[in-house]
Amino acid sequence: MQNQLKIYNSLSRKKELFQAINPPFVGMYVCGPTVYSDVHLGNCRTFTSFDIIYRYLRHLGYQVRYVRNITDVGHLTGDSDEGEDKISKKAKLENLEPMEIVQKYTVGLHEVMQMLNNLPPNIEPSATGHLMEQIEATQKIVKNGFAYEVNGSVYFDVESFSKQHKYGELSGRTVEDQQAGYRTLTSQDEKRNPEDFALWKNASKEHLMKWESPWGIGFPGWHIECSAMSSKYLGKQFDIHGGGLDLKFPHHECEIAQSVAQNGEQPVKYWLHANMLTINGQKMSKSLGNSILPHELFSGNHALLDQGYSAMTLRFFMLQTHYRSTMDITNDALKAARKTYKKVMNGLRVIKQMQYKEDENIEKNELLNAQIRKFIAGMYEGMDDDFNTAKALASLFEILKKINSLHTDSISISALENEVFLEMKTAYLDFIENIFGLKEEQPAQIELVEALLQIYREAKQVKNYGQVDAIRSHLKSVGIVVKDMKNRIEWEYEE
RNA sequence: GGUCGCGUGGCCGAGUGGCUAGGCAGAGGUCUGCAAAACCUCGUACAACGGUUCGAAUCCGCUCGCGACCUCCA
Numbered sequence: 001m002q003n004q005l006k007i008y009n010s011l012s013r014k015k016e017l018f019q020a021i022n023p024p025f026v027g028m029y030v031c032g033p034t035v036y037s038d039v040h041l042g043n044c045r046t047f048t049s050f051d052i053i054y055r056y057l058r059h060l061g062y063q064v065r066y067v068r069n070i071t072d073v074g075h076l077t078g079d080s081d082e083g084e085d086k087i088s089k090k091a092k093l094e095n096l097e098p099m100e101i102v103q104k105y106t107v108g109l110h111e112v113m114q115m116l117n118n119l120p121p122n123i124e125p126s127a128t129g130h131l132m133e134q135i136e137a138t139q140k141i142v143k144n145g146f147a148y149e150v151n152g153s154v155y156f157d158v159e160s161f162s163k164q165h166k167y168g169e170l171s172g173r174t175v176e177d178q179q180a181g182y183r184t185l186t187s188q189d190e191k192r193n194p195e196d197f198a199l200w201k202n203a204s205k206e207h208l209m210k211w212e213s214p215w216g217i218g219f220p221g222w223h224i225e226c227s228a229m230s231s232k233y234l235g236k237q238f239d240i241h242g243g244g245l246d247l248k249f250p251h252h253e254c255e256i257a258q259s260v261a262q263n264g265e266q267p268v269k270y271w272l273h274a275n276m277l278t279i280n281g282q283k284m285s286k287s288l289g290n291s292i293l294p295h296e297l298f299s300g301n302h303a304l305l306d307q308g309y310s311a312m313t314l315r316f317f318m319l320q321t322h323y324r325s326t327m328d329i330t331n332d333a334l335k336a337a338r339k340t341y342k343k344v345m346n347g348l349r350v351i352k353q354m355q356y357k358e359d360e361n362i363e364k365n366e367l368l369n370a371q372i373r374k375f376i377a378g379m380y381e382g383m384d385d386d387f388n389t390a391k392a393l394a395s396l397f398e399i400l401k402k403i404n405s406l407h408t409d410s411i412s413i414s415a416l417e418n419e420v421f422l423e424m425k426t427a428y429l430d431f432i433e434n435i436f437g438l439k440e441e442q443p444a445q446i447e448l449v450e451a452l453l454q455i456y457r458e459a460k461q462v463k464n465y466g467q468v469d470a471i472r473s474h475l476k477s478v479g480i481v482v483k484d485m486k487n488r489i490e491w492e493y494e495e
Numbered sequence: 496g497g498u499c500g501c502g503u504g505g506c507c508g509a510g511u512g513g514c515u516a517g518g519c520a521g522a523g524g525u526c527u528g529c530a531a532a533a534c535c536u537c538g539u540a541c542a543a544c545g546g547u548u549c550g551a552a553u554c555c556g557c558u559c560g561c562g563a564c565c566u567c568c569a
Contacts, residue, residue: 033569046569076567086567171564173498244569249498275500276563283562320508320518326501326562333507336519343518346532378516382509390509394517404533408526411534465528472530483532492532 004384005060007240008324010248010271011170015386020239021269026062027238028054029230029268031247032124034071035105036086038293039112041314041329042277042284046244048315049274049323051118053242053387055435067233068121070109072102073128073209074201074220085219088208098209102126112294115311117437125229127220128209133228134220135213137262138199146261150190152202152216156257158195165260170271171249197254199224223254231259231267241268245275272323279304279329292329306331309338312441316341319389319436345440346492347400348432350407356421359414368402368411369420375399376427383435392431399428408485442479442493449480449491456482457489 005018020026030050033043047068057064075086091098113120127134138154141147146161147154161167162175175195198221203210210217230238236259243252252271259267277284284291292302300308309317317337321327375398382392402424405411413421432438452471459467472482476494483490 031569034567040569042569044569049569171498173565242569245500246564246568249564274569276569278562281561285568317507322509325508328507330507332519336507340518343532388509390518391516394509397517401534408533410525460528463528469529476531481531484527484530485533486526490532494531 004381006384006386007270007272008386009269010273011268016270018270020062021237024061024063026057026064026240027234028057028064028066028240028242029226029234029238030066030068030121030241031226031243031251032068032070033105033109034075034086035102035109036075036090037105038295039105039109040284041292041294041297042244043109044112044116044294044314045277045318045327046242046274047113047118048116048318049387050242050272051116051437052319052323052389052435053240053272054119055437056383056387059430059435065123065234066119066121067123067125067230069226069229070102070106070124070126071222071225072099072106072126074222074225076222085207085209091208099128102128112311115294115298116315117312117439119437123233125233127225127229130225130229130232131211131220133232134224135200137224137228137231137258138220139214141199141258141261144261146257147199148192149215152218153190153198154200154215155191155196156199156254156261157192158197158257159193161257161261165257165264167257168253170253170256173249173253197221197223197250199258223251224258226251227255227258227262227267230255236263237265237267237269239268240270240272242272242274245273248273274323275326277327277329281328284329306335309334310441312438313338313341315436315438316344319393322386322388322390324386341438342493344396344400344432345438347403348428348438348440349492351403351425351428354403354406354413354425356416356418357413358418359412362412362414364417365411365415368415369417372399372402372416372420372424375402376423379427379431389436396428396431399424403428409487444478444480444491444493449475453482453489453491460484460489 006015007018008015028050030047033039050068054064054066072087073085076084087098087101090101094101110120138147141156142149142154145157147156158167158175168174200213200215200220201218202216203218207219210219230241241252241255256267259265279290279292282290290304292304294311294314296302297305297314298308298311300306313334314337317334318327320337320340375395378395378398379392382388382390382395385391402411406413406416416424452475456468456471459471475482475491479494480491481494483492
């Protein structure tokens, strides 16, 4: 598999040429959500970023196995190993079975993912569906001497691990650094050292979600599920592991340690982290009261929003920012994104209908042909540069200008080489639909619009401007703009 | 306090030692019954200060500001 794709690897802190372990196959694991509440915009950003990465890898010809888990047990509130299970807590609060909570929010997640046109992962494994694998992984770590049991709980022994292996490489921390940030252990604590983390936790009688294990009745720790499930479906070593930047430490650091503790080798070749979301320059968080749910964004039903913005507007907005930069949500930025999104989609409709026409009387424009080829290459260069969608879009807009110029006949299509025209059409379609994953949101009732437009044309012929203006304003009220061009009359989506 | 990142024109947002993306908004123009759309032209920006260099927004140092992680979070 030949390519120029470079990926920023969080582990090396450098852009590296992407070389699949087993081409043409690529294994990609992305940390999914804990399904104890509605999926939030930050989740959406991360999953959309990896959706585009997934789509691009496929476009390049890789056969990608994309695994994104559902965390439905083991993720605790509060201090990492002492809080309440998030799912259980919510279940008690709503007086439901924990699995009802899981089902409810998993369905909600899928719904939003579909609206955003994110492709479903190839495997979406849940933690409760892989208890055996987690128990086995824990046993192996204990056997290798990197974990210890206390009162029916098993903890990863960071100290003994770090004597033989590196711990903290991904996040750039040393064990000593971390100790500085921890409170001291009390005599009540089961852990030998504060940086140790739970692989398996003993469950009290009241605990809702618990299972048999070699250490008694309990439940798995949060980090072990990803190690267990990623290795089950992608092997001990796989190509890409992604997730939100906030998972880098401790979650991903723990995953590396767990895998190395089992097999002695690094589990992941390329670690990718998507950056956080801010709103009006501030971190989006519940405590600040500025978090927005996808449905609130779509409906505009939120104090910080002037109006609603569609799922595709959000997706386009995300494309304009590189996945490793923080993305700031503002009304102004969203409005600009909506307008540009529609412009791009109007271009898509135009190019889909456009046909090449040979005309011997018209000379080929070499400069134009060269320019178009350069812009197509520019889109690929952008994506090859660590999936830089913002960079790719710059070239896409240049192509869009050419498409519009061809459409309005300010450039003759015959001035293009047939081959260049086809390349341009294919590339524009591929990028919009297959790579960026954009789609039309309000497919208009084309027959009706066309019928009205016919009346419009006739009224215009006889200079019945009253009727002309009436039709125009009617169509505008449903989001359709009439375009009076030099030689014809058409419609497009309002921007 | 520890670790790390960022600061780009009115707004958003790429980039990166010389060739100075792109989008939105704004101005002018072409077209048009009027408009809209589309296209063309226009803005010479990179937090402050010092240094390295023939040359820095881009490298180094320092200052200021913002943010992330270290504690639930994608």
